[in-house]
Amino acid sequence: MIDETVAQANTKPPETTQAELLAQVVEHLDAGRRDDIVEHLEAAHAAEVADLLESLPPDQRSGLWDVIPAEQEGEILSHLRDEARASIIEEMDDVELVAAARSMAPEDLAEVIEELPDERHTALLQTLDGDHRQRLQAVLTFGQNTAGRLMSTDVLSVRPDVSVAVVLRWLRRHQVLPPHTDTLMVIDEQGHYLATLGVDRLLTSDPQAIVGQLMRQDTVVVRADMSEHEVAALFERRDLISLPVLDQEDHLLGRITIDDVVDIIREESDKVLLNRAGLDEDEDLFAPVMPSARRRGLWLGINLMTVFLAAAVIGRFEAVLDQIVALAVLLPIVASMGGIAGSQTLTLMIRGLALDQIANANVRWLIGKEIAVGALNGIAWAVVVAFVAYLWFGSTGISVTIASAMILNLLIAALAGVLIPLGLKRVGIDPALSGAVILTTVTDIVGFLSFLGLATVILL
Amino acid sequence: MIDETVAQANTKPPETTQAELLAQVVEHLDAGRRDDIVEHLEAAHAAEVADLLESLPPDQRSGLWDVIPAEQEGEILSHLRDEARASIIEEMDDVELVAAARSMAPEDLAEVIEELPDERHTALLQTLDGDHRQRLQAVLTFGQNTAGRLMSTDVLSVRPDVSVAVVLRWLRRHQVLPPHTDTLMVIDEQGHYLATLGVDRLLTSDPQAIVGQLMRQDTVVVRADMSEHEVAALFERRDLISLPVLDQEDHLLGRITIDDVVDIIREESDKVLLNRAGLDEDEDLFAPVMPSARRRGLWLGINLMTVFLAAAVIGRFEAVLDQIVALAVLLPIVASMGGIAGSQTLTLMIRGLALDQIANANVRWLIGKEIAVGALNGIAWAVVVAFVAYLWFGSTGISVTIASAMILNLLIAALAGVLIPLGLKRVGIDPALSGAVILTTVTDIVGFLSFLGLATVILL
Structure with missing residues (x-):
């Protein structure tokens, strides 16, 4: 039924280290072999391409950026550190920037747009379509470095009085779950958060069981104004994958996932290291x-x-x-x-x-x-x-x-x-x-x- | 069907910060109020209790340790940094240590046992029951700071030729999934790793679908001898929750989860900060x-x-x-x-x-x-x-x-x-x-x- 040779061929650790990838890309850049670079980039994750860009001096950095397919630009921008990102955005024209912005999640775009010069900021906001703009502006109402800024609003929620079978049928219609979905959120008719329902409970429970009997009410929750430092400490101490974010009236606003928390831990450790030498944590090693x-x-x-x-x-x-x-x-x-x-x-x-x-x-x-x-x-x-x-x-x-x-x-x-x-x-x-x-x-x-x-x- | 007032009463952020918890525990310790401390500890996660212990001078640290229920000791020990842990183990007698060791996962116990003086190391190994000892010795065959040391062997694996319905029935008999299970591993009859099957695919697919059609063959895998630094970089760059660990012949050995990776990132950042001042990254601020x-x-x-x-x-x-x-x-x-x-x-x-x-x-x-x-x-x-x-x-x-x-x-x-x-x-x-x-x-x-x-x- 399945071709085991194909499967085995894929059970390889990543063949090229980041340093090797860098060396290869530089070689191709110097020789002007764009196609070879595109091939390398296809196998790489956006964060790895971002790391590559950060590892290049200004000229080569723009050279590599030119090769990157437009549809990947948004995702890569969201993985760049502030200063390196600014160096790239400076060279993008408004059309290119808007196209990239369209593919970015509102919480990522919020981070980018705040760093823009005023006139580009306004121009970009005006070009976004209504729904995207509204979601972006909702994110921007939360203070910098708070849970509200970190959270994704891409959340699956269910009512407490339905059965597991109903939830499973609904998920099958959904087809794709938001990344890192380890729990569904249980909410009431007014959108108040009640509890979480672990995906593991869904898998291991009798289909006739009712969500209200399976849900966990002791899950820690986070308020939208909690600082990202506290959020990170909570994830780290309690080994969490995701947490619900609520407003002061217990309405469910979104969820924070561990991948964003890992980025915060990295940023905080960079901060301690670099600030001590009087450097900004976003300092770009390859800045002019x-x-x-x-x-x-x-x-x-x-x-x-x-x-x-x-x-x-x-x-x-x-x-x-x-x-x-x-x-x-x-x-x-x-x-x-x-x-x-x-x-x-x-x-x-x-x-x-x-x-x-x-x-x-x-x-x-x-x-x-x-x-x-x-x-x-x-x-x-x-x-x-x-x-x-x-x-x-x-x-x-x-x-x-x-x-x-x-x-x-x-x-x-x-x-x-x-x-x-x-x-x-x-x-x-x-x-x-x-x-x-x-x-x-x-x-x-x-x-x-x-x-x-x-x-x-x-x-x- | 469910009591919403109870549910709402639980939707609170953690009421006490770590600093407040510390102040309260010290107050109770000084006043000799053991019961009050036990109450505080019940609400806390093992990592939080470990942090508390690390925040106390030697006398108060032993005082708090005496109050901690025996069944929590193993889990708390595994969350302590080396030096603080050594200070506590020094005061435990062999009976207490063996009891704590019994409740620890082999990969956590491996870290503890290697720090013990030789005679206690041997004594502890001999007292463990056969199965636990074997699993521990299996972990100890891998080099320090490698993927083999990090991984848990608590993995759910399935064959490629069964249907989703069969997997779901099997999971329901299982009742409890290993923590952070975002994927099941697909293996052949000889235990060779083939691919991963995302829990999200299980939830969203037709029950009649066959695992071999749903599984992802492009998941990155890790060899047991990969350094933990590389493992962490991989998780960080690719936003992963878990990865399969294989030996050189592609046999599935276990899986590494993001919570262990977060600990590595934290350790590495501590190392950079503390080594620079000539301090060990496990340096105990409250050592004598x-x-x-x-x-x-x-x-x-x-x-x-x-x-x-x-x-x-x-x-x-x-x-x-x-x-x-x-x-x-x-x-x-x-x-x-x-x-x-x-x-x-x-x-x-x-x-x-x-x-x-x-x-x-x-x-x-x-x-x-x-x-x-x-x-x-x-x-x-x-x-x-x-x-x-x-x-x-x-x-x-x-x-x-x-x-x-x-x-x-x-x-x-x-x-x-x-x-x-x-x-x-x-x-x-x-x-x-x-x-x-x-x-x-x-x-x-x-x-x-x-x-x-x-x-x-x-x-x-």
């Missing part, structure tokens, strides 16, 4: 030089101010530096060790805060612990540094100075590592963004101040 | 002081060596420092700016490599771009620094020196930011682990060397 230089320059400027502050601290101690040149040689050590120790504490705090593991109930214990860790490591490495410094410069005074400064700086670093992220969070600033700059400013200044200050007292 | 200090001390020691190296560079220029004390004041600026600029490039490279976006085909373009960005920012900020230094010290020589050193260091930083992660990857070292230390060592040394070296030439 000028915009990249401008964006990164700002962060360098902030750093320059903090390092001038540190230099000013050193400047207060010209007298002692003038007399003992060894101090200038040892200057980076105390500050650097403080920065490293403090950033260990800060990093753990940032993760703890992201996982909601830190609360008033345990902060006091945490401060005590971190100070103890700082003291132990401060003392241990101060002994080493004092010993090396003595071997190098043969001065007990310098050894005592650098050892004391180091212990002090590691204690302050521990305290700063706990308190800076807590303080930033309290005033509504993401600690992953500016925590590290503030921390190293503190440990630099305390490092220079304690080392040179103690030197002035002890050595002069 | 001594082990924390020991682990972090090692990283401080590595840093100390690199900073001594930098100090040695400064030491070579005692002559010029002795004559011009302003150099000591300005010393941190060039090194710091190089470190910041280099770490921006490094961070983008680490993400690009993690996403497989970097290949031979685009490295050359990338190096050119990063050097151009470094040159632009180097020149721009060098002008600012030269101006400020002139106002401060009134010396054109110092201004020219620091400006030239800064441009040079930002160029080297850009090059190092691209080449260090590529080099580390080539020799099999994770760039997220040691990239930043090596980079700042380079930018520190080049910073000090260029600034003081140029000063010697220009100013002496």
Whole structure:
């Protein structure tokens, strides 16, 4: 009945890795072999093509985009990160953009349209047909980064008083279920959400059973205004595939599925990684030089101010530096060790805060612990540094100075590592963004101040 | 037929956030109110209880563990991170551990048992009943961090020549499907994988249709030895819920589901964040002081060596420092700016490599771009620094020196930011682990060397 050789021929893992695909596409692009590229693209998922586009410098990126069939453009656009997407949309004319927009789900289109310059935004809205525009505008009423923005309105719902047999007959007429349908939603006549009915219950229950007896009323639900961070935490902790989204009056609005949640988790982790270096989480590695230089320059400027502050601290101690040149040689050590120790504490705090593991109930214990860790490591490495410094410069005074400064700086670093992220969070600033700059400013200044200050007292 | 008030009473979002739950549990723990805690725990998912345990200092952690009902222990253990889990298992006696192990799926137990000290490992293996032990040993034959370790063997499979009606009758006898069953596996008599049959096809197809006509042969499959990183990338790019796992002869071994993939994505992002600060991704924020200090001390020691190296560079220029004390004041600026600029490039490279976006085909373009960005920012900020230094010290020589050193260091930083992660990857070292230390060592040394070296030439 079925051809097993055909079936077996398909049981292959994906033959080309993303890196190989990239190499092949670049080769074809350089040689101008469009047909070969199209062939590669046909086998690839939209997210993989998006990844390819993000891996190409500007010229090759437009070259590849030109080859992509129009009907795939919408789906690929929805998988691109903001900055790479903007670089592509900039080159699309309005006709092409509208065609792509038509094939996009409203929740994906909402994300794209908000990034457009005002005049293109308006033009695009006007060209959409009525139904599509209405659904898009419904999505846009929800705040950014909320459950309402994430959800799909493509939901199957049933009434509680019908039988499994009726539901199955209805599904057979439906033919295609929305992606990732693990549950149907049970609603009343007014559209109020009542419960979920697992697809597994449908498959395993007696066809005569009634939905109301099979449905699960203890499914967690999400309000449309819940933040996407909370939504993601809920999916992650409870191993969910989909969740119903309700308004304040319990009307069913839509459902959120795990694939969108995976994207959020990825975005949040990119954010933590890139923000720390003063980069936007959508930063395009292959953006042209000028915009990249401008964006990164700002962060360098902030750093320059903090390092001038540190230099000013050193400047207060010209007298002692003038007399003992060894101090200038040892200057980076105390500050650097403080920065490293403090950033260990800060990093753990940032993760703890992201996982909601830190609360008033345990902060006091945490401060005590971190100070103890700082003291132990401060003392241990101060002994080493004092010993090396003595071997190098043969001065007990310098050894005592650098050892004391180091212990002090590691204690302050521990305290700063706990308190800076807590303080930033309290005033509504993401600690992953500016925590590290503030921390190293503190440990630099305390490092220079304690080392040179103690030197002035002890050595002069 | 159904009571709508009851249904509506349950359509609430989770009432307590994780932080509130933590506060409440700590309060009950301190007051010794075990019953109240049990009540809270009943409403919580195992992953949430695991998160709670990870949020508690050692004493409170054991206090809470004592309250947890024995039958929940296995599931909670499987959700804990390695280090926190080890702290709890250390306090469990063998009887308790065996009881917990009995309720764990083989793939979860494999992870736990490998972390145990040898004698407990052996003791636990011997106490497991035959079937459970065999399934566990089967999992342990696969390498760590491979698909074989991730997969569950709890799979529903059908033959291609039966009808939908037969499958549905069989499922109804089954009663409970494995979690996250979005597809059944179609296999031949020898257990060779042929294709998948989506649950949606089962629901929407004519009961008389034959599985072989409905099944999808183009589903991606995974080999048992594929790395979990590749598995996760596949799920993420293709929005999957589950995938079949096969051996080299196409026998169906099991399936991997999205919930495990979400855990991997989370682990990988923790790794990038924590490794950068010299911390293990399983580092327990609430571990006791001594082990924390020991682990972090090692990283401080590595840093100390690199900073001594930098100090040695400064030491070579005692002559010029002795004559011009302003150099000591300005010393941190060039090194710091190089470190910041280099770490921006490094961070983008680490993400690009993690996403497989970097290949031979685009490295050359990338190096050119990063050097151009470094040159632009180097020149721009060098002008600012030269101006400020002139106002401060009134010396054109110092201004020219620091400006030239800064441009040079930002160029080297850009090059190092691209080449260090590529080099580390080539020799099999994770760039997220040691990239930043090596980079700042380079930018520190080049910073000090260029600034003081140029000063010697220009100013002496």
